[in-house]
Each structure stands twice: as C-alpha cells, then as structure tokens.
Amino acid sequence: MRAWAVLLVLCGAIFLEGIDVAMLNVALPAIRADLGLPTGTLSGVVSAYVLGYGGFLLLGGRAADLLGRRRMFLLWLVVFLAFSGLGGLATEGWMLLAARFATGVAAAFLAPAGLALLTDHFPEGPRRNRALGLYAGTAAGGFSLGLVAGGLLTAIGWRWVFFAPVIVSALLLVAAVPLLRADEPRPRRESFDLAGAATVTAAMLLLVHGVVRLEHGLTGATLAVFAVAVVLLALFVRIERRAARPLVRLAILRSPALVRTNLAALLFLASFAGFQFMMTLYLQELRGWSALQTGLAMLVIGIDTVLAPTLTPWLVNRFGTGRVVFGGVASAAAAYALFLPLAPDRTYTAMLPGLLLLGLAFSLAYGPLTMAATDGVAVPEQGLAGGLLYTSIQFGTALGISGVTALSTAGGMEGIRAGLMLPAVAALVALGVTAGGLRRTPAPRPGDGVPSARPSASR
Incomplete structure (x- = not known):
C-alpha cells in the first residue's frame, strides 16, 4: 500500500511537469500583451x-544516483516551487x-x-510494469x-499559470516527506563532470540564440555566436575523452541505431514545438480566439493518451519499433x-484532420x-541512453521554437505560413532518418511493451 501511495506522489510530480509546460504555451499571447514582449523573447x-x-x-x-x-x-x-512562483511575479x-x-x-x-x-519502490516484474504504465499515462494526461x-x-490572469504549480508542488512536498523512504548510504562520493555539463549547456544556449538571431540576417555577430558554440562543443568532446567519469561516454555514439534514434527524436519534437508555437499565435493573435478556446481546439491531439497504451504496444509487437516510428513520423x-x-478564415472542421493526425x-x-533509444544498450548504460534521448527531445523543442521565430519575422498571416514551413521540412527529414533504419529493425519479441507518455517540456 505504501508503494502505491509513493507512486501517487511521483505521478503527481510528472503530471505537474506536463501541466506546467502546457499551461504556459496557451498563456503566451496574454504574457506578451501584458509585458510587451517581442516574439523573440516570447519564444x-x-x-x-x-x-x-x-x-x-x-x-x-x-546526481540522483550519487547523492x-x-x-x-x-x-x-x-526549487521548482520557488522559481515557478518567481515567474508569476515577473514584471520584465x-x-x-x-x-x-x-x-x-x-x-x-x-x-530522473x-x-x-x-x-526503487517497485521490484522488476508485473508490478513495476503496471506502475510505469500509470506513470507514463499520467505524464501524457498532464x-x-x-x-x-x-x-x-x-482567463483569470496569466500569473496563475505560474502560481497554480506552486500550490500543487507544496501539496506534493507535504505528502512526499513522510512517504519516501530514506536513501541508502553511499560508500563514497564520486565527482561530477561539471565541466562537461557547463560546456554542453553553454553550447546549446548559443546554438539556439544563433538561430533566433537569424531573423536579422546572417550577420557577423550571428556567425560569431555559432563559432563560439562549435568551439564549446569541441571542448566538450575533449573534456569527455579525458574525464575519469564523463557525463557522456562518447563511445556509445558509435552506434548508428542510437544516433539515428536521437536525431529522429530531435527533429520530431522540433517540428511539433514549432507548429504548436505558430498555431497558438495564429489562433489567438490572428483569429482572436481566447486562451480557453485555443486549449480546447488543441486538446484533440491528446488522443494519444488513449491510443499509446492500447494500440501502440500491439503494433510494436506485430511490426517492430522501426516501422511504427516511421508510421508516426509519416503521420x-x-x-x-x-x-x-x-x-485567416480556415474553419476548425478543416483543421481537425491535421490535429487528429498529430x-x-x-x-x-x-x-x-x-x-529504440535503449534497445541493445548494455544495462549499466541504460540511464545514459535514456538521458541522451531526453536531451535530444528538449534541445529539439528549443530549436523548433527558435527556428519558426526566425522564419516568421514578416508577421501576420505571411509570417505564420513561413513559420509553418519548418515543421513540414523537419518532419520530412525525420522521415528520411527513420526510413534508413527500417531494414535494420530487429524482429519484435513476444511480450515487448512500450512507454506511452510524451515529453511534457515540449508540449
């Protein structure tokens, strides 16, 4: 019984993450209107x-493993609670x-x-599988x-989009303290690869900043930003090669299947993040829809909450992961x-088929x-493989939003159409990437399952 109570708290945390990001996406136009933010800052x-x-x-x-x-x-x-509250108090x-x-x-x-x-609370087997299914489904529902x-x-005020997670976080904290059992003592402390984390994060920030700067043209300053990002990435590679306990063991990237999966995930999420950003601006700023109307219009995409845990596992067992991913990217x-x-006057009925396909x-x-991201990876590196996948997902999300911002500088309907070109192109490239792995897709194994949740930071 205690384990299921812990699961409830953990599901609440992953639900909080999903609902936090989704609420913010809908509130963006109201934030822009109140704070007077340009599109670049808004993205x-x-x-x-x-x-x-x-x-x-x-x-x-x-950190979770060592500390x-x-x-x-x-x-x-x-920390999540505190900074969510500070976001609600922002005036600049x-x-x-x-x-x-x-x-x-x-x-x-x-x-993580x-x-x-x-x-930790659910030993490997049917109970853990069931718990993971509920956990993943909660993330999708968020x-x-x-x-x-x-x-x-x-509709009440955009600042409540930040204050509501504060309340939920506080309730989860009160429940978690007595429920979560104490950590087992660690025999010794190991060092973090702080240099690797700092360089790769700085490189990512500069790459996205460079993409946003492209809205002003390919200037010398923009080229300099990209150059510094490349230097930082090279430095990151050098640090990882020499680190006793690297953040990323670079040899894992020699797997073509792993690289292909991460690239496909990056492109897939970049396309959706850019599309969602453009559609939010289109519906609210060009069409005059309210934030609630926009949320209800996009809610149909949530059919994956039902299909992912029911239809997808059957398809994976029948056709294999590669073919199912290809079908998803093609959709x-x-x-x-x-x-x-x-x-400007497209009806919701006309938009519905596209939203259902998404x-x-x-x-x-x-x-x-x-x-696919963890298939064939040694057990000690399963966490690393999962971390690489989610890093690709988050980075793809940031690049997608920045990319459509750079393309939509014309504003109005012309800017929206220009911005929507990027999701279409990114999805086509992802389709080519996934097609390259179809011949190498391993045969499906009886009893294989598949996680059902989608990434909350992107959507």
Missing part, C-alpha cells in the same frame, strides 16, 4: 525552460526568462530522481489537461502538409522512439 520563455531541462538532464540523473534519490527529489521539488522579460531557465534545471534533476524512486487548465487560468509530415495552405503521430512515434 525564449519556452526555450529557456527546455534548455535548462535538456542541458542538465544527464547531470541530474547522475540520493529522495534527497534530490525533495530538494529540486522545492528577463525576469521571466531567468525563472523559466531555473525551473527547467529543477525539472532536469527532479524527473522521480523515475529512479519508482523503480499535457492534455494542461491546455484546458491553462485557458481557464489565463506528422502529412499533418503539417495539411496546414501549409493555412488561411495525435496519431505521437501515439505511434514517441513510445517506440524511447524503446
């Missing part, structure tokens, strides 16, 4: 979170950006600690409900193609991508 409100998340995710997983999972979970839940764009980045860092430490606690909750809270490419001729795309692609 940065989302990008700052996913960069903090993606940049520190690998370090967060290592204690309960300790990390409780500490970073407090830079304050909001700093708060969101810090909240993303907190999530990067909180999420929560997942590790789940496996996004779907977050769209509607964001619309309701924004996404078709959906974005349907939105390319978007007009829901199908997430149902088919995300869970099998998670499976």
Whole structure:
C-alpha cells in the first residue's frame, strides 16, 4: 500500500511537469500583451525552460544516483516551487526568462530522481510494469489537461499559470516527506563532470540564440555566436575523452541505431514545438480566439493518451519499433502538409484532420522512439541512453521554437505560413532518418511493451 501511495506522489510530480509546460504555451499571447514582449523573447520563455531541462538532464540523473534519490527529489521539488512562483511575479522579460531557465534545471534533476524512486519502490516484474504504465499515462494526461487548465487560468490572469504549480508542488512536498523512504548510504562520493555539463549547456544556449538571431540576417555577430558554440562543443568532446567519469561516454555514439534514434527524436519534437508555437499565435493573435478556446481546439491531439497504451504496444509487437516510428513520423509530415495552405478564415472542421493526425503521430512515434533509444544498450548504460534521448527531445523543442521565430519575422498571416514551413521540412527529414533504419529493425519479441507518455517540456 505504501508503494502505491509513493507512486501517487511521483505521478503527481510528472503530471505537474506536463501541466506546467502546457499551461504556459496557451498563456503566451496574454504574457506578451501584458509585458510587451517581442516574439523573440516570447519564444525564449519556452526555450529557456527546455534548455535548462535538456542541458542538465544527464547531470541530474547522475546526481540522483550519487547523492540520493529522495534527497534530490525533495530538494529540486522545492526549487521548482520557488522559481515557478518567481515567474508569476515577473514584471520584465528577463525576469521571466531567468525563472523559466531555473525551473527547467529543477525539472532536469527532479524527473530522473522521480523515475529512479519508482523503480526503487517497485521490484522488476508485473508490478513495476503496471506502475510505469500509470506513470507514463499520467505524464501524457498532464499535457492534455494542461491546455484546458491553462485557458481557464489565463482567463483569470496569466500569473496563475505560474502560481497554480506552486500550490500543487507544496501539496506534493507535504505528502512526499513522510512517504519516501530514506536513501541508502553511499560508500563514497564520486565527482561530477561539471565541466562537461557547463560546456554542453553553454553550447546549446548559443546554438539556439544563433538561430533566433537569424531573423536579422546572417550577420557577423550571428556567425560569431555559432563559432563560439562549435568551439564549446569541441571542448566538450575533449573534456569527455579525458574525464575519469564523463557525463557522456562518447563511445556509445558509435552506434548508428542510437544516433539515428536521437536525431529522429530531435527533429520530431522540433517540428511539433514549432507548429504548436505558430498555431497558438495564429489562433489567438490572428483569429482572436481566447486562451480557453485555443486549449480546447488543441486538446484533440491528446488522443494519444488513449491510443499509446492500447494500440501502440500491439503494433510494436506485430511490426517492430522501426516501422511504427516511421508510421508516426509519416503521420506528422502529412499533418503539417495539411496546414501549409493555412488561411485567416480556415474553419476548425478543416483543421481537425491535421490535429487528429498529430495525435496519431505521437501515439505511434514517441513510445517506440524511447524503446529504440535503449534497445541493445548494455544495462549499466541504460540511464545514459535514456538521458541522451531526453536531451535530444528538449534541445529539439528549443530549436523548433527558435527556428519558426526566425522564419516568421514578416508577421501576420505571411509570417505564420513561413513559420509553418519548418515543421513540414523537419518532419520530412525525420522521415528520411527513420526510413534508413527500417531494414535494420530487429524482429519484435513476444511480450515487448512500450512507454506511452510524451515529453511534457515540449508540449
């Protein structure tokens, strides 16, 4: 009974993460109107979170293993609570950006600690599988409900989008302290690869900043930003080669299947993040829809909450992960193609097929991508493989938002159409990447399962 109570708390934490990001996406136009933020800063409100998340995710997983999972979970839940509240008090764009980045860092430490606690409390077998299914489904439900909750809270005032997670975090904290059992003592402390974490995070920040700067043209300053990012990435590689306990063991990247999976995940999430950002601006700023109407309109994408745990496992067992991922990416490419001729007066009925295809795309692609990312990886490196996948997902999300921002500088309907080109192109490239692995897809194994949740920071 105690284990299931712990699961309830952990599900609450992953639900909080999903609903937090989804609510913010719906509230973006209201935040822009109140604080007078330019489009670049507005996209940065989302990008700052996913960069903090993606940049520190690998370090967060290592911290949970070395410093204690309960300790990390409780500490970073407090940090998440504090900076979410500070975001609600922001009066300037830079304050909001700093708060969101810090909240993303907190999530990067909180999420792997929560997942590790789940496996600690549920031994391997049917009980753990059931617990993981509930955990993943809760993450998916967080996004779907977050769209509607964001619309309701924004109608009261956009600051409640930040204050509501504070209340939920406080309740989870009160429940978690007595429920989570104490960490086992660590025999010795190991060093962190802080230099690796710092260089790769700085490189990611500069790469996205460079993409956003492209809206002003390919200037010397923009080229300099990209050059510094490349230097930092080279430095990161050098640090990892020499580190006694590297953040990323570079030899793992010699696996073509792993690289292909991570690249596909990056492109898949970049396309959706860019699409969602453009559609939020289109529906609210061009069409005059309310935040609640926008949330309800996008809610149909949440069909993956039902399809992912029911249809997808059967398809994976029948056809294998590679073919199912390919079908999901193909559905996404078709959906974005349907939105390319978007007009100011397009009816919701006309948009519905594309939105349904997107829901199908997430149902088919995300869970099998998670499976493919760890398939064939040695047990001691399963965590590293998962960390690489989620880093790719968060980085792809940030790049997608920054990319559409750079393309939509014309504003109005012309800018929206230009921005929507990036999701379509990114999905097509992802389709080519996944097609390259179809011949190498291993035969499905009886009893294989697949995680069902999608990534909350991106959606």
